[in-house]
């Protein structure tokens with residue numbers, strides 16, 4: 001059977017089969033036994049990023065049919081092609097500078113890079129001559145897969161020479177898809193006496209368990225106050241404190257250019273509202289979504305819906321001005337009208353290709369699915385009257401969900 005559009009899957013994958021990283025689990029338990037409960041952000045950081053053991057620090061792919069979930073760029077290269085057109089419009093607005101470097105933190109195995117560069121080639125975009133593409137990954141092993149994927153499509157010549165030092169770039173773009181949702185979050189709960197934090201401790205049998213305590217930092221309550229959020233009694237939510245440092249870091253090399261952030265995200269009122277009493281923390285393993293972060297430690301993805309207000313505030317602090325926002329579906333509709341027929345008329349295109357494209361489009365345009373993913377564009381040194389046509393509104397936005 002074909003379980004995931006566009007891919008042949010012989011059997012439904014079994015999420016239980018992923019197991020857990022026993023070394024990491026033991027290390028975390030030892031640490032908690034020795035030093036006491038840790039914050040959820042510390043737990044999530046280790047579960048995702050511990051070298052050699054964390055979910056993102058293994059060579060196996062996270063996104064993709066053989067992995068645990070499908071991202072928009074993995075669904076079909078048409079998404080990357082649309083992002084390429086958005087960046088090309090920004091390049092135009094900047095006065096077509098050369099060299100122009102696109103940096104992609106969290107480039108994974110190259111789905112976005114392949115769609116974007118392939119789309120620009122099909123467009124015969126003049127930006128390609130100026131372009132140097134620099135993928136960044138927390139897991140270097142994935143970059144080898146990315147290079148091979150680009151080489152198979154004869155797109156690897158556009159890669160930046162990564163032996164050169166990471167010097168400041170005069171002009172460029174930073175594009176990021178589905179990385180913000182994996183930045184470690186603190187968990188908090190509203191109580192009549194005030195905000196409490198949910199730490200990770202051990203129960204009587206030595207298993208991970210949630211432990212309620214005084215907040216480990218006043219920044220948690222400050223964030224909620226800043227966003228005008230008051231939690232109901234018993235309501236749980238997540239707060240990402242790392243967004244400021246992360247965004248400043250990915251954009252610090254850029255003298256002039258744009259930052260494009262794409263993820264499932266929501267406004268604070270919806271994200272921390274009573275309609276979400278247990279928060280948005282989710283786990284993904286083998287295309288199944290789970291709610292227990294303490295299972296499959298190191299072998300399942302952990303993610304929380306991104307707080308749009310926190311991203312905007314972090315951008316302002318990082319000296320990035322808002323250029324506009326849209327959704328993935330809107331972006332595709334705004335710049336991609338002609339793209340489906342291009343993929344269908346490609347030499348050698350099969351019925352299977354046509355069906356894959358159709359089902360990918362259904363998901364990429366669905367405002368309740370991948371199409372509802374938010375696209376936030378910020379600029380530094382961009383002419384103040386810049387209006388990117390790719391960001392024009394076509395329908396009312398909604399927050400997406402993976």
Ligand SMILES: C[S@@+](CC[C@H](N)C(=O)[O-])C[C@H]1O[C@@H](n2cnc3c(N)ncnc32)[C@H](O)[C@@H]1O
Nearest residue numbers: 056063071073105106107108111137138177178
């Ligand atoms: C959900 S996947 C998305 C991959 C790709 N952007 C896509 O949309 O298909 C997240 C990727 O980002 C990488 N990653 C996660 N956190 C990161 C960070 N802080 N910096 C750089 N890469 C990161 C992971 O290793 C993984 O390959």
